[in-house]
Amino acid sequence: MTETKDAKRQEIKERIEAAQARNEERGGNNLMERVSEKAVEAKDGFTSFAKEHPVATVAGGLAIGVLISAMFKNSPTRRAGRAAGAKAAGLAALGSEIAVALAQQVMEASAEAKQAGAERLEDLSDSLGDTARRVKREASYRAGGASDTARATARDVGKTLARTIRRR
Numbered sequence: 001m002t003e004t005k006d007a008k009r010q011e012i013k014e015r016i017e018a019a020q021a022r023n024e025e026r027g028g029n030n031l032m033e034r035v036s037e038k039a040v041e042a043k044d045g046f047t048s049f050a051k052e053h054p055v056a057t058v059a060g061g062l063a064i065g066v067l068i069s070a071m072f073k074n075s076p077t078r079r080a081g082r083a084a085g086a087k088a089a090g091l092a093a094l095g096s097e098i099a100v101a102l103a104q105q106v107m108e109a110s111a112e113a114k115q116a117g118a119e120r121l122e123d124l125s126d127s128l129g130d131t132a133r134r135v136k137r138e139a140s141y142r143a144g145g146a147s148d149t150a151r152a153t154a155r156d157v158g159k160t161l162a163r164t165i166r167r168r
Contacts, residue, residue: 050057069077 066077069075070081072078
């Protein structure tokens with residue numbers, strides 16, 4: 001049994017030595033060296049971003065500064081924020097009053113348009129009714145005229161037939 005334990009120990013030692021050898025072949029980077037390399041990469045990335053986007057970098061810096069300043073109770077940023085909030089609330093109230101006045105004007109205009117449309121529809125209805133009555137009268141007159149003509153023609157045809165029959 002001790003031989004089995006010794007063999008396992010020896011195998012584990014060999015694995016550890018092989019892993020250490022692989023790490024040394026990879027460059028032997030330890031944790032501190034890797035962290036240092038990542039920090040340099042991050043600095044280079046930030047520097048290139050700042051060169052490409054200077055306005056965004058300054059705006060971001062200001063925003064971070066304002067946020068940090070706002071964390072303190074009596075900071076000028078907090079006082080300015082309160083003043084700006086009060087002004088914004090006043091402007092919002094003014095804007096809402098303007099919106100309400102505009103909405104009232106729109107509603108009044110739509111009511112006037114509705115009334116004008118109703119009056120126009122009533123006028124159109126009256127005009128259509130008058131036209132329909134006129135067409136009816138004219139059709140009745142023409143139908144009466146056609147009826148009279150048909151009666152007269154029938155009478156004349158009857159007379160002509162009667163005369164023709166009597167002559168024969």
